[in-house]
Amino acid sequence: MIRLMPPELLSIGQVADRTGVAHSALRFYESEGLISASRSDGGQRRYSRNTLRRVAFIRVAQRVGLSLEEIRGALASLPESRTPTKADWARLSVAWRPRLDEQIALLQRLRDELTSCIGCGCLSLAACKLYNPGDAAANLGSGPRYLLSGVRPAEVANNVTH
Amino acid sequence: MIRLMPPELLSIGQVADRTGVAHSALRFYESEGLISASRSDGGQRRYSRNTLRRVAFIRVAQRVGLSLEEIRGALASLPESRTPTKADWARLSVAWRPRLDEQIALLQRLRDELTSCIGCGCLSLAACKLYNPGDAAANLGSGPRYLLSGVRPAEVANNVTH
DNA sequence: CCTTGATCTAAAGTCAAGTTGAGGTTATAG
DNA sequence: CTATAACCTCAACTTGACTTTAGATCAAGG
Numbered sequence: 001m002i003r004l005m006p007p008e009l010l011s012i013g014q015v016a017d018r019t020g021v022a023h024s025a026l027r028f029y030e031s032e033g034l035i036s037a038s039r040s041d042g043g044q045r046r047y048s049r050n051t052l053r054r055v056a057f058i059r060v061a062q063r064v065g066l067s068l069e070e071i072r073g074a075l076a077s078l079p080e081s082r083t084p085t086k087a088d089w090a091r092l093s094v095a096w097r098p099r100l101d102e103q104i105a106l107l108q109r110l111r112d113e114l115t116s117c118i119g120c121g122c123l124s125l126a127a128c129k130l131y132n133p134g135d136a137a138a139n140l141g142s143g144p145r146y147l148l149s150g151v152r153p154a155e156v157a158n159n160v161t162h
Numbered sequence: 163m164i165r166l167m168p169p170e171l172l173s174i175g176q177v178a179d180r181t182g183v184a185h186s187a188l189r190f191y192e193s194e195g196l197i198s199a200s201r202s203d204g205g206q207r208r209y210s211r212n213t214l215r216r217v218a219f220i221r222v223a224q225r226v227g228l229s230l231e232e233i234r235g236a237l238a239s240l241p242e243s244r245t246p247t248k249a250d251w252a253r254l255s256v257a258w259r260p261r262l263d264e265q266i267a268l269l270q271r272l273r274d275e276l277t278s279c280i281g282c283g284c285l286s287l288a289a290c291k292l293y294n295p296g297d298a299a300a301n302l303g304s305g306p307r308y309l310l311s312g313v314r315p316a317e318v319a320n321n322v323t324h
Numbered sequence: 325c326c327t328t329g330a331t332c333t334a335a336a337g338t339c340a341a342g343t344t345g346a347g348g349t350t351a352t353a354g
Numbered sequence: 355c356t357a358t359a360a361c362c363t364c365a366a367c368t369t370g371a372c373t374t375t376a377g378a379t380c381a382a383g384g
Contacts, residue, residue, distance in 0.1 A: 011351095013360060023361085024343055032341090042350045044361050060272065068341070100273040104266060110222065111262040175330065185331085186373055194371090204380045206331055230371070325384100332379065338372085349362065354355100 009038070009046040019055040026055070034058055034072050036080070050083050057092075171200070171208040181217040188217070196220060196234050198242070212245045219254075 016023050029035045030045075035054050037045040054075060061071045077092055078084045178185050191197045192207075197216050199207040216237060223233045239254055240246045 011360075012362095022343080025341085027363095028342055040350080040361095042361085043363095044350065062341095063268070063272065097273065100269060104269045104273065106225075107262060107266045107269065110225065111259065111266065173330075174332095184373075187371080189332095190372060202331095202380085204331085205333095206380065224371095327384090328382095330379100330381075333377095335375090337374070340370090342368085344367070345365090347363095349360100351358100351360075352356105353358090 008049050010049065010051070012037075012045045012047070015047050015051060015055065018052055019059070021055055021059065029055070029058065029068075032068055032072065034068060034075060048083065053084075053089070054078075170211050172211065172213070174199075174207045174209070177209050177213060177217065180214055181221070183217055183221065191217070191220065191230075194230055194234065196230060196237060210245065215246075215251070216240075 010018075012023050012026055015021070015026055019026075021029075026035065030037060035047075035051050035058075037047045037051070040046055057075070058068075058071055061074065062068075074092060074096070077095075078088050172180075174185050174188055177183070177188055181188075183191075188197065188207075192199060197209075197213050197220075199209045199213070202208055219237070220230075220233055223236065224230075236254060236258065239257070240250050
């Protein structure tokens with residue numbers, strides 16, 4: 001047999017295999033409060049099935065450019081006690097659509113304006129809409145983690161000093 | 163006077179002001195081979211005007227989710243010796259369009275499938291197109307730097323073991 | 325000439341997101 | 355019952371992209 005384990009609980013290895021996420025990353029996510037697990041008598045992690053979905057969600061969100069901190073925030077809207085229902089996930093999904101739309105719009109602007117800026121003859125990449133408007137976001141934290149983060153310029157406008 | 167300086171050369175402070183990029187970051191970019199500068203008699207950096215464009219390009223590229231290493235690669239296609247012409251930049255821009263298109267398509271797939279996956283009743287986020295196809299890329303390097311990187315699954319397909 | 329602000333270098337620090345390693349325990353197939 | 359694969363913890367290391375600090379030097383107005 002492959003699973004002599006409580007009802008529908010998964011070992012860390014199984015979660016790793018099914019999600020494609022390393023054991024070490026799963027432990028790390030747990031330490032960061034993104035996922036959780038019960039323990040076997042011997043102290044090994046036992047994940048409930050819905051952890052697969054949580055992990056999938058985490059990876060997807062990362063691909064969209066969000067930090068683990070932001071993701072933790074979103075996941076916090078899911079119930080800890082009971083298995084999230086379809087409705088719980090749907091709520092989360094709906095809440096995120098605008099975010100995704102925003103990111104997409106940003107990239108499209110980027111593409112179109114990169115082309116036209118360079119093609120148009122002005123050549124003033126640094127002066128045009130492409131470079132400046134959202135740039136404040138890049139100065140927010142350290143590093144490029146906030147790139148594409150969707151932070152609204154207004155929120156940072158007074159911060160651009162440095 | 164504000165500039166008692168060689169023809170059209172800029173100090174690091176001026177470049178910092180005009181690009182919105184910190185002095186320290188400019189030095190860092192130089193150390194990484196992304197930009198370069200001549201020196202004054204006293205050893206201070208003197209940037210040529212086209213550095214502004216290079217820096218702008220760097221920040222834009224970062225917003226699209228590319229690492230400095232990738233960006234260095236792209237910038238390497240610009241001439242070091244002479245000031246890049248409009249044609250040089252246009253070539254670069256054209257080369258990047260597919261990249262941007264790819265990123266946009268990825269995000270759109272993400273958005274559409276996140277909605278339909280969760281809305282459809284299957285609820286199997288982990289099993290569906292949304293999560294799996296590009297996921298190989300996430301296992302490529304360490305960390306999420308390769309997210310959205312556009313690495314084609316084929317290049318990694320044999321790597322997904324871990 | 326002198327002062328003050330801008331730069332310089334080199335080294336160390338930071339932060340996110342993990343990975344790696346050592347040393348020890350658990351679970352299960354045979 | 356035992357070997358062996360899978361787990362465990364905790365601390366240290368890694369990588370990318372910078373920032374900070376310290377102590378010294380340069381540039382330009384007065």
